[in-house]
Amino acid sequence: MDFTLALYASKAKKTIACCVDEYDSRFPNGVPKAPQSTSFALALPIVQSDNTLIGVLELYRKKGSPYFFEEDEEIANSYLVWGGVALHYAELYYNLSQQRKLNTFLLSVVRSVFQDMVNMDVVVSKILEYARNLVNADRTSLFLVDYAKNQLYAHIFDANDNKEADALKNEIRFPIGAGIAGYVAKTGEPLNIPNAYADERFNRSIDQKTGYTTKSLLCMPIFIEDKVIGVLQMVNKINDVFTKEDEDSFAVFATYCGLALDHARLYEKIHKSEEKYKVALEVLSYHNTCTNDELNTIKSRPLDSLPNET
Incomplete structure (x- = not known):
């Protein structure tokens, strides 16, 4: 400064x-x-x-x-007393207005995400869209944690042109602890980085593949019961850098993301179980039915020739 x-x-x-x-x-x-x-x-x-x-x-x-002169200072200070009060109430009004705006935004998130919970991909896509709008970011990424392989992975990306889409068409996986998102997943601490290339933890390979230039980053962990299940990453705030206010709003939003992702996983698990039971029922039904010829053959046989199950 x-x-x-x-x-x-x-x-x-x-x-x-x-x-x-x-x-x-x-x-x-x-x-x-x-x-x-x-x-x-x-x-x-x-x-x-x-x-x-x-x-x-x-x-x-x-x-x-x-x-x-001293008289000038006294006059200016007398105005500042009232000016300070006015600024204080203006700040209170601004904070309340921002909180009301955030509450309205979160309500729309809940309505949209929880009412249309078809599968995990739908939920992830909606989270990316809402996250970008929340902090006015240019790009968003959501990495989920795979503890079995000690990795972060993502297969849905926020790309604005064909070059980026081609470079990001396959699933990305990297170890927990690697890069900015990996660090956040490992520590559970959010990061607000105004200059990505000045941070040694930043992984430049994605920029090199896509031709995109990452400038600023806001990275937030997503928790469920004190366990990190994902990392939400905002890239390049439009015409600005990410602020403390963005961090606070994003932290609240991440809580709702955790609930949505957890419910989506549960929904997919139940849906897969229902599909398995449906297939098993169809197999059982198939093996417990007979053709008309088989039925006529059984009906034509005398009763004493049928097997006695008692």
Whole structure:
């Protein structure tokens, strides 16, 4: 972060007044980031009642203007008292609005995913779609954990062009602990990486196969009963990097993903069992039926010739 007058005031949590044209021991290299034609500068931290800093107000006077006097500071501070209250309530309103937005989003997720739970592939596809929209990501990936082989695997991908689709048409498998997703699966810790290529854990091979360039990553573990069953990975937030707010929203969303995946697995298990029982019943039914000729032959035989089962 560049050193600025606002940064200095925020760290000191006190008002800073200075003359740009005069030497100041606090700024031996001159007042940082001062606008051109500025003669005097005043920086006032905006501090709430709990001593939380929420901002800094900077005021400047052009050359030829009078210095900022103590009276100017008192006037500015009186406005900041009300301004701090206004900012506090604005932040509360924003947080409530975002929470309401997230609740509405999660309700639509529950309705869509749980009402259309045909198989695991359908659930995975819906999770990828909703995850991308939640944090405004360009790509999404969902890797499931195969503990029998100590691997992560995926066979459904969010690809936007034919080159990527061809490169990702086969199932991908890699060891737990390998790459960003492998690290998250192993540790159970989420990762927010603003620069993927600067992280030594990042696996560049997928980018090399697809021609896609990964910039930022948000990777979140999916739990069921304290056990990681999958890893949801967001790639390249559009026109930005992933924020702490994205992390918090994504963590809540991942909880619903875990429930959906667990129910989908149970549904598939029950469905496969029903198919097995259906086949077994058909086999039994086949071997317990007879043709009309066989029935007529049995009917034509005298009763004393039939086998006695008692």
